[in-house]
Amino acid sequence: MFHHLREDINSVFARDPAARNFLEVLTNYPGLHALLAHRLSHWLWQHNLKWLARTISTLFRWLTGIEIHPGARIGRRFFIDHGMGVVIGETAEVGDDVTLYQGVTLGGTSWNKGKRHPTLEDGVIVGAGAKILGPFTVGAGAKIGSNAVITKAVPAGATVVGIPGKIVKRAEPDTEEVPTFDPERREAMRRKFGFDAYGVSQDMPDPVARSMQAMLDHMHAVDQRIEQMCNTLRKLDASYRDGQLPELRDEDFADILADVDSCCPPQEDGDKRRDAPAKPLKSSDDDGA
Template identity: 85%
Template sequence: MFQRLREDINSVFARDPAARNFLEVLTNYPGLHALLLHRMAHWLWKKHLKWLARTLSTFSRWLTGIEIHPGAKIGRRFFIDHGMGVVIGETAEVGDDVTLYQGVTLGGTSWHKGKRHPTLEQGVIVGAGAKILGPFTVGAGAKVGSNAVVTKEVPAGATVVGIPGKIVKREEPDAAAVLDIDPARREAICQKFGFDAYGVSEDMPDPVARSIQAMLDHMHAVDERIERMCGTLRKLDASYREGKLPELRDEDFADILDDVDACCGPPKPNRQTPRKDEKGDVHQGNG
């Protein structure tokens, strides 16, 4: 019992930089109080002392503002930050190292008995005000954004935001590794187009940037395959003459890049954009 308590307190220190010492966490963290009282209530529930279990659960809600049904199954190192308004239903299952913020609901969508609340696997993080409703699974390591309403299964490692919840990021291998793209050449072609996929925060993924990166990766992979095919043809036929592909010039994309800058933000300081002088001649420079 004391080992579990130590684990719970250490999990607070690991996930809340405001925690300063053992006594402060033990006496002033309602999420920890709700968890300890729930473990007692859940033990009573399994012993078929359900009235006592519900009474203890009601006392815990009155004390902490957090309502956890005594039938819910909670894993190790569970952390509720702030906690006010959190509701966890009877058939909900929460894995190890899960974090919930205030106002989260793990609820059901029907009045039928049986499994009607969600299952959160290991390492899930649920933002403030999010609602996860229904008997489905949120995969390990997934993140649910603040105020999202999730009614469908979430794959492991995914990030879900919005109403209704939509997956904006999946745990996928990088396309450069899958397509066997040289990272240096991948970066070079991105710079050629004035596109930086890594300027977007991983916490706020941009679907447009992701689509552009996918197209560039596909173009790059096709280009490398054509080069390998031409190399093979030269080995088979010495008389084979390879024609050069037209060069991609900065001025060919000037209008497109200017439109992107006008829509999405100012141009990058390191990008060379063409400009015209009084005679109408095109020059390269910062413009």
């Protein structure tokens, strides 16, 4: 018992730089209080003392703002940071070294009995406000971005953001082998918590900005193609007159291009949209046709 308590407290030190000493963590971390209460209520639940188990769970929900159903299965070194608003359903299963932040829901999408809540494998990080809903598995080492809504399985090592959740980063190509969490790898993961503590890192690609980049590149290609077609038509028919396109001002797109550049840098062949902004097509009056 005391071994597990020390392990839970050490996991707080490993993931929260604000933790200063043993007494502070033991007395002032609601995530730890909720976890210790769950250990007791889960034991009572397994021994068919379900009313008492639910009563203890409800009491600590009032005290900590964290609701963990006594039937949920929680692994070792589980850490809930800040904690307010966390909800973990009855059939949820949480592996070792998992981290949740405030406002996370491990919920169900059905009123049917049986497995209806998610399974989080070892080393998963779930950002603030994220909702993981349904009886599927989030693979080992996956990261769920803040406020994401996940309704289907997540492969091991992936990072998922958005509503609905979309994979924006993979640790490696999909393989059948599930990552193992040996002590050295766990320590390396702990050192990274300062960079991706909420399930995302500062260099995480923005799927919206990436889509806008693709649209702008496509528009530029279409603009060039139309200009070539107009030049060809003028050579075939001197009387052909093409209209003047509205001018696109660089300042109108400054904020968008800055966001795109920050998340999706140009490739080696250069980003023509940024290197040479598209110009309006010339009318036939300008070239004397």
